[in-house]
Amino acid sequence: GDSVTQTEGQVTVSESKSLIINCTYSATSIGYPNLFWYVRYPGEGLQLLLKVITAGQKGSSRGFEATYNKEATSFHLQKASVQESDSAVYYCALSENYAQGLTFGLGTRVSVFP
Amino acid sequence: GGIITQTPKFLIGQEGQKLTLKCQQNFNHDTMYWYRQDSGKGLRLIYYSITENDLQKGDLSEGYDASREKKSSFSLTVTSAQKNEMAVFLCASSIPFSQNTLYFGAGTRLSVL
Numbered sequence: 001g002d003s004v005t006q007t008e009g010q011v012t013v014s015e016s017k018s019l020i021i022n023c024t025y026s027a028t029s030i031g032y033p034n035l036f037w038y039v040r041y042p043g044e045g046l047q048l049l050l051k052v053i054t055a056g057q058k059g060s061s062r063g064f065e066a067t068y069n070k071e072a073t074s075f076h077l078q079k080a081s082v083q084e085s086d087s088a089v090y091y092c093a094l095s096e097n098y099a100q101g102l103t104f105g106l107g108t109r110v111s112v113f114p
Numbered sequence: 115g116g117i118i119t120q121t122p123k124f125l126i127g128q129e130g131q132k133l134t135l136k137c138q139q140n141f142n143h144d145t146m147y148w149y150r151q152d153s154g155k156g157l158r159l160i161y162y163s164i165t166e167n168d169l170q171k172g173d174l175s176e177g178y179d180a181s182r183e184k185k186s187s188f189s190l191t192v193t194s195a196q197k198n199e200m201a202v203f204l205c206a207s208s209i210p211f212s213q214n215t216l217y218f219g220a221g222t223r224l225s226v227l
Contacts (some may be wrong), residue, residue, distance in 0.1 A: 031143070044220075046204065046218075100159075101216065
């Protein structure tokens with residue numbers, strides 16, 4: 001079946017430094033999956049951060065960017081300069097069939113300290 | 115904007131007990147989902163429903179029943195709670211042809227004594 005592998009566990013980074021969370025995927029269909037980053041801020045529910053449905057395209061939101069790399073089957077999340085408010089758990093996910101929901105990675109907890 | 119409401123927020127059960135979790139959405143979305151999240155295991159799909167009265171099994175459906183009697187609501191039943199079980203159950207909804215963007219509720223945290 002489909003699978004998503006992302007940077008494991010916790011990442012700690014200083015405010016104003018750059019951040020990258022790696023995500024690679026394996027999709028079983030012959031088409032291109034839709035790729036997503038979801039985020040859960042402390043005390044809040046899981047919410048969409050960004051999505052890209054076309055290979056080669058880049059998605060961006062709240063200063064974060066991710067590029068759909070079909071050749072490398074990757075969808076890494078990056079931000080040039082993080083803030084304390086970016087502390088959250090980030091999930092990479094893919095979808096092949098609109099009705100069957102998403103396949104998620106295990107999540108990466110990001111802690112940004114001043 | 116809409117909202118997905120899950121009740122209860124916290125659920126404490128006894129081993130062998132049947133437990134029901136409820137989810138309501140006012141997005142008017144057709145498709146709804148139940149996911150389970152265990153520590154270190156990410157989110158796994160239990161059941162989903164494409165429309166009212168439709169039920170589809172996900173990868174983790176064994177041990178669960180689901181019910182979608184109305185478009186706006188989707189219930190999940192743990193048929194027999196397992197001792198020391200701890201997990202968070204997340205309900206979500208989406209509209210067709212939206213590239214499968216899911217909107218999530220805040221979750222129900224289950225603990226079984």
